[in-house]
Amino acid sequence: LETIMIIILRPGTHIDSADTKTVIDFLSSRPGITPQAHTVSGTDRTLTEIYAVGDTSALDPQEVSSLPAVERVVRVSREYRMIGRHADDDRARGFTYNGIRFDQNTLHLFAGLCAVDNRENVESMMRALKEHQLPCTRMGAYKPRTSPYSFQGHGTDCLPWVFELAGRYDIKVIAMEVTHDSQVDEILETLNACGHPTGVMLQIGTRNTQNFELLKAVGRQRELPVLIKRGFGITLEESLNATEYLANEGNSNVVFCLRGMKTNLGDPHRNFVDFSHVPTVKHLTHLPVCIDPSHSVGSRNRGVDGLLDIMHVTAQGIIAGANMVLVDFHPNPQQALVDGPQAMLLDELPWFLEDMQIARQAWEQRVALARNNLTSP
Numbered sequence: 080l081e082t083i084m085i086i087i088l089r090p091g092t093h094i095d096s097a098d099t100k101t102v103i104d105f106l107s108s109r110p111g112i113t114p115q116a117h118t119v120s121g122t123d124r125t126l127t128e129i130y131a132v133g134d135t136s137a138l139d140p141q142e143v144s145s146l147p148a149v150e151r152v153v154r155v156s157r158e159y160r161m162i163g164r165h166a167d168d169d170r171a172r173g174f175t176y177n178g179i180r181f182d183q184n185t186l187h188l189f190a191g192l193c194a195v196d197n198r199e200n201v202e203s204m205m206r207a208l209k210e211h212q213l214p215c216t217r218m219g220a221y222k223p224r225t226s227p228y229s230f231q232g233h234g235t236d237c238l239p240w241v242f243e244l245a246g247r248y249d250i251k252v253i254a255m256e257v258t259h260d261s262q263v264d265e266i267l268e269t270l271n272a273c274g275h276p277t278g279v280m281l282q283i284g285t286r287n288t289q290n291f292e293l294l295k296a297v298g299r300q301r302e303l304p305v306l307i308k309r310g311f312g313i314t315l316e317e318s319l320n321a322t323e324y325l326a327n328e329g330n331s332n333v334v335f336c337l338r339g340m341k342t343n344l345g346d347p348h349r350n351f352v353d354f355s356h357v358p359t360v361k362h363l364t365h366l367p368v369c370i371d372p373s374h375s376v377g378s379r380n381r382g383v384d385g386l387l388d389i390m391h392v393t394a395q396g397i398i399a400g401a402n403m404v405l406v407d408f409h410p411n412p413q414q415a416l417v418d419g420p421q422a423m424l425l426d427e428l429p430w431f432l433e434d435m436q437i438a439r440q441a442w443e444q445r446v447a448l449a450r451n452n453l454t455s456p
Contacts, residue, residue, distance in 0.1 A: 083135060084140070085131075086102060088126065088128065088129070094117075094127045099148070102143075113133055114130065115130045162333065177251045177277070181304070187215050191254075214249060217254040220234055234262075252280050256281075258284070278303070280305065288310035288318055294325055297325060304330075305325055305334070306369060306403075306405070361400055370401045370405070372389045372393045377418075398438045409423075
């Protein structure tokens with residue numbers, strides 16, 4: 080029976096230290112146990128954790144706790160062994176990439192082009208983001224499409240000038256979908272050739288959530304964090320198991336994204352909005368949770384209250400505790416090569432930001448109220 084035990088080492092214990100090696104050697108000497116060392120970034124400290132994978136039933140937690148530098152031992156029973164929020168483990172976890180912190184308490188907007196079309200539109204988008212002090216964006220270079228005749232993205236040809244513009248306008252992180260492991264190499268090679276003017280968060284799209292060989296390849300590289308979208312036709316459990324592949328291969332810098340489910344029950348929206356699962360993912364795992372209102376709604380429909388449907392569902396996700404919003408904007412939606420009808424306009428960006436802030440303040444007030452009720456006699 081394969082189970083897992085997490086051995087948390089004391090703060091300051093480096094993953095390559097002699098104490099870490101002692102714990103790994105101890106676990107390796109036990110039959111049927113495979114140790115895996117990982118670095119976990121918390122809010123104010125970085126920890127080394129060792130996962131003992133295999134039949135851990137014979138391991139004595141007290142004996143393991145007596146090993147050098149061991150702070151705590153957690154026996155895991157949940158299916159999501161590495162991304163899961165386990166019993167008695169309420170530590171704040173997350174990661175910092177290129178100066179940007181991602182965890183279950185932060186909130187970031189990744190506004191940008193669903194698909195890169197031309198340099199002028201990319202520059203207009205990035206200029207607007209800089210004006211509003213927004214350091215993150217989305218820019219699609221590789222686009223998986225339902226029809227083989229639809230635009231598939233400019234691919235590697237656009238990477239050099241997209242990265243160069245990002246550096247010029249202080250963009251720190253670009254969410255960029257990949258559909259094949261060779262594209263990861265292209266992104267890394269171009270970033271190196273350009274001198275790393277920006278950073279990239281690799282995006283696993285909904286169609287590739289169960290492309291397990293791609294997940295393994297993306298998980299094996301640890302330089303770039305990963306945003307993985309929920310599969311549009313599978314259960315939440317299946318999508319979280321797919322996410323586990325990334326962490327199991329070594330990359331624990333992961334954000335989980337809800338983007339709507341493919342069913343006519345959501346009509347007239349493009350997909351059935353699943354943002355009520357934001358708190359569910361947050362208590363099942365330690366992952367930051369992203370929402371994608373653009374692909375959930377799929378239109379610029381405006382209600383009688385004057386609000387766009389995209390803004391309504393964004394507020395629903397944020398008030399439930401979302402940590403990241405991935406949304407389509409475009410300087411000229413009529414020129415967009417992908418999903419132009421659902422893109423928001425650049426002059427709507429200030430309005431969108433203010434509306435987000437209202438929802439965020441409501442979430443903060445709800446959290447404060449809950450804490451007060453839990454601590455009151």
